[in-house]
Amino acid sequence: MTKEQKNEFKKDINLQIKELTKEIKKLKSSVYPNQGEGTSDKVAHISFKQEQSVIFQRLEESTKRLNMLKQAYLKIDTPDYGICQECEEDIPLERLKLRPESMYCVECLNELGL
Secondary structure: OOHHHHHHHHHHHHHHHHHHHHHHHHHHHHHOOOOOOOOOOHHHHHHHHHHHHHHHHHHHHHHHHHHHHHHHHHHOOOOOOOEOOOOOOEOOHHHHHHOOOOOOOHHHHHHHOO
8 A cells, every 4th residue: 555545544534533523512412302302292202212322333333443443553564454353355446435433345354254
């Protein structure tokens, strides 16, 4: 991978980190409303709890991806970035464009069942 490609990935990762950070902040405010903002209607409360569960799932997944992106950002200037941790072959650039935090090529990812 060229230095220019790595710089493009750094810009993209940094942008994704900023976007995910904003999304996580919004999700947290949805999962944990301010005191007094809850509903007093029992049916509405049940609906809110179900919606809260879905939002909490998205919050967990977004937080996990944010951490992985931060790790990728720190790793991008090392020779290991873009190399599959299993087979030690290059991860295709198209995969890294979609998921710059990828640590495995698609084949190894499928073999590992991740």
